[in-house]
Amino acid sequence: MIVQGFKSVIWVATVGGAALSCYMVSLQVATERAELVKVERQIIAAKREIRSLQTELGTRGRLSQLEQWNAEVLALAAPSSAQYLSDGVKLARFERRDPTLGERAADVRMAAMHTGEPAPTAPLKPAIVRAVAAAPVTAAPTVQRASFTPTVGLRQMVAAAKPVERKPAAPQPASVKAVATSAKPVATAKGEAAGPAKLAAARDAVKPAADTKAAARPDAKPAARSEPKIVAKAPAAKPRTSRLDGKLVAEINSAARKGQGSGGN
């Protein structure tokens, strides 16, 4: 009954409320729209800024200016035709490194190692299919570092650690990194004398992968590529970087390659 009596009031209130909420919605929309417009203005301002900065950068780094800097300071010359290589075989010509002391020592040690241990054989270096320059590097730093580390007492320990670490890396060269990282915790858990040797081995397991990647990519390119990036400097300028981890080496290599690609002129 009382509801019946207040029906009109409720109606009025409802309609009023509806009107109010509609107005609120409208207000909200207006606010949102204003916000949107503001953001859009900001975007436009940012785009203009980007454009003007690009223009400024382009003007400051104009080709005539680069030419002048090159003439005055850098003195870079265009690569000669002999520096362009059409295939990996020509690249291999530039490999002229004598085996290091450590590598020679490794041969001797392996000869003395017939104590029932399985000798590291062919599967040792499958990751180095095309990486000509990288091949010898893999063995060398392990031995050097292991023998120079004071905590390692026995050479045999190094030798024992090597095949164990190498073997998992051998069948699947693509996932060398994963293997290496999983190997690390093991090494640290063990701690003790074998630790450094294992770490070194793991690090080296990463490096061939990085080197392979770096070296294999130019190989994969067709010889008639429009922008030849296989410049002979690439392998020659790559020193043995046993102190860097694999990732950094890969980064440096790719950076060097990029730099040479665009720095052709």
Add this chain to the structure above:
Amino acid sequence: MATLAADAARFGGAPNRPQALALTYQRLMLVMLVFAGVTLMIVGRLLFLQVFTDRSGAAELSNPLIPPRADIVDRNGVPLARTIDAWSIGVHPDRMISNPSELAAKLAELMPEKSADQYKAMLTSGRTFLYLSRRAVPELVSAVNALGEPAIVFDREPERLYPQTALAGHVLGWTDFDGHGVTGMEKVLESRLSDPALRGQPVGLAIDSRVQAAMEAELGAAVAKHSAEGGTGIVLDVRTGELVAMASMPTFNPNAAGKSDPNALFNRATMGVYELGSTFKPITVAAALDAGVIKSVSQRYPSNAPVQIGRFRIKDDHPIPGSANIVETLVHSSNIVTAQIADQMGAERMQAAFRALGFHEPAYVELEKARPLFPREWSRATVLTSGFGHGIAVSPLHLASAYAALVNGGIWRPATLLKVSKPSAGRRVYSEETSLKMRKLLRMVVVAGTGRKGDAAGFRVGGKTGTAEKVSAAGGYSRKVNVSTFAAAFPMDNPRYVVIAMLDAPKATADTFGFTTAAWTAAPVVSKVIARTGPLLGIVPDESREIDLSDMMALVAKQEH
């Protein structure tokens, strides 16, 4: 009100109760309709706003990003011309409050283009508005603002900027203060660049700024070294007719075109016509091969005696003793033999050969170009001298297009400065076979002849030198003042680009042993440009590849020793 009516209805009494109740309901309904109507209006307005306002707002906002004039970029998208917002400084002389002479002195200090007296005259003129400086740098704007004169106003206005400064200045041209193209591609593309529908999209030119920069650097160095009056360098894609680089020395800065030397504004590649000398010999030989006048490259002509024609006497600096075949003729650049070939061709066929290459009309390119000096009367002397590039003057661009036709399989295409996706069909000028022979002959000139200095290791360059004697101011040819040209194409096993370098009146230096010939002046420019830009143009140098020259080598081997 409604409650009262309800109460009245409940307690009864009044005889006109039903009518009153009906009236009440009517009123109530009316009020409700009013409310509903208002609500509907609000909802409708909201919907209207939602549907229509949003888009128009967005459209309004996206406009500022479209530049008032489209950008010009090179074939790789590097900006060559852009429009930026620059400051302009203006003054309302009628609203001045400070002392004009003091202000004029300060302005003269900041902007030394005009004297203090000139500024004072401007400030006291009583006009409503005058520009003090347009395209002012921000530092100047803040310095003038610091003077504190409210009558001085600052405004942003669009300014055409050429970020690469002098690079390809002759190609780009420049705009006036109102932003309309005055010369160059700015003028050619005026309607496209200012079209509101299209100006958001940059226009791509055929120019490759890296190649252009290399060409300008090498050509500039050669012009400076030989103290030449000027020079021209062209790189032309033989398959499409696109001009990858077109340089003219001296250059100017289109950002300040008005301040540059009028001589520098002249584009020698299209506006200059020159007798290009021996670079015409391959054209004559190709025409003769095509016409059947030369049946084989081993065909021999007497080469030791000068050819006398009227008052002219056609002779060689180093005549080939005895007779010479076609390979030797080009390798040693013999005027005597070329004149005889031209003589055998006759006026009709020589004219037709030149007309086929468009030598009788302005070069086919978008820019302003000059009309070549094509002889009207073809006397026998004209025929003979035109065979080795004298008595007919064309622009270096004509020569580039002709060389493209020589090596690309015999198709002549108009040159263009716009990036093309589909090359024009062109027209056949030489047969495929002739073109193949010409490739070998041009390569022979570089391997065994006058063009050795134009070679770039691994790029299989072929070309022809041309050293024409310039007509001196007094009339008559001067032996000392030359137009030295080297026209080349590479790689000769599958030609992709024609490269031309021309030096106008080069002077000998110590390391050229007193020579001003093309081999010592223009050819090294071509060699350096090819070595620098070949890889950028997609040609990998390879010293193990070479076009088969064994048959031609055999023809010059006898003569060499």
